[in-house]
Amino acid sequence: MQHRREGNFVIIKLDDGEDIIKSLELILERESISNGFIVSGIGAGIELEIGYLRDKVYEKEIFGAPMEITSLSGSVTQGNPRMHIHINAAGADHVTRGGHLFSGRVKPLMEILVLSLDSIKMTRELKESSGMREIKFL
Numbered sequence: 804m805q806h807r808r809e810g811n812f813v814i815i816k817l818d819d820g821e822d823i824i825k826s827l828e829l830i831l832e833r834e835s836i837s838n839g840f841i842v843s844g845i846g847a848g849i850e851l852e853i854g855y856l857r858d859k860v861y862e863k864e865i866f867g868a869p870m871e872i873t874s875l876s877g878s879v880t881q882g883n884p885r886m887h888i889h890i891n892a893a894g895a896d897h898v899t900r901g902g903h904l905f906s907g908r909v910k911p912l913m914e915i916l917v918l919s920l921d922s923i924k925m926t927r928e929l930k931e932s933s934g935m936r937e938i939k940f941l
Contacts, residue, residue, distance in 0.1 A: 806830050811839075811921065817913040823848060824906055827886065827915070837881045838920040841888060844875025846913030851892055852905040859934025861903060869910050870894050874901075879917070880938060882927030 804826050806815045813834055817826050827841070849869050854861035870892035877888035891901040927936035 804830070806834070808834060811919045813917040813919065815913075815915040815917065817846070817909045817915065819909055819911045821909045822906070823904070823909060823913065824886070824888075826909075827888075827917075830917070831879060831885070834917075834919065836879060836917065836919040838923055838925050839879040840918045840920075841875060841877040841879065841886070842916045842918050844872060844890075844913060844915040846872045846915075847910050848872055848892065848907045848913065849910040851890065851900075851907035853890060853892075853900055854903040854905055856903065856935070861905075863905060864900075866892070866894070866900060868894060870900070872913065873899065875904070875913075875915065877904075878925070878938060880925040880927055881941075882925070882936065882939070884927065884936065887927075 804817055851866045854863040872892045874891040879886055888904040890904040891899050893899045924941040925938050928939040930937045
């Protein structure tokens with residue numbers, strides 16, 4: 804794992820076998836990012852656990868085979884969960900799967916851009932109508 808910061812942007816390179824979520828959490832901690840956005844991410848991964856929200860419950864599926872990550876984006880807040888990440892990934896058949904990313908490992912690399920916010924503060928609050936912990940501005 805490598806990363807560099809320029810102003811409010813952090814460029815991240817994850818390496819083969821690294822846990823996507825844990826790696827992002829570690830870099831957010833190292834760079835003291837508590838509010839921001841995962842602007843983009845590309846690369847490839849395995850064991851991607853992707854969920855689809857249906858009737859306030861996530862239906863999860865694990866895609867074990869290597870997949871090309873065509874898009875990764877999300878939000879970072881002071882609340883729980885800290886990150887809300889969505890992913891699109893394509894298999895060898897070129898069929899794209901997408902949804903909420905719960906877990907996964909890098910295979911062989913990922914490149915991710917994070918934007919840190921300075922003055923905008925956010926947390927998460929459960930909204931009964933959606934069943935989701937949505938962004939709440941502080």
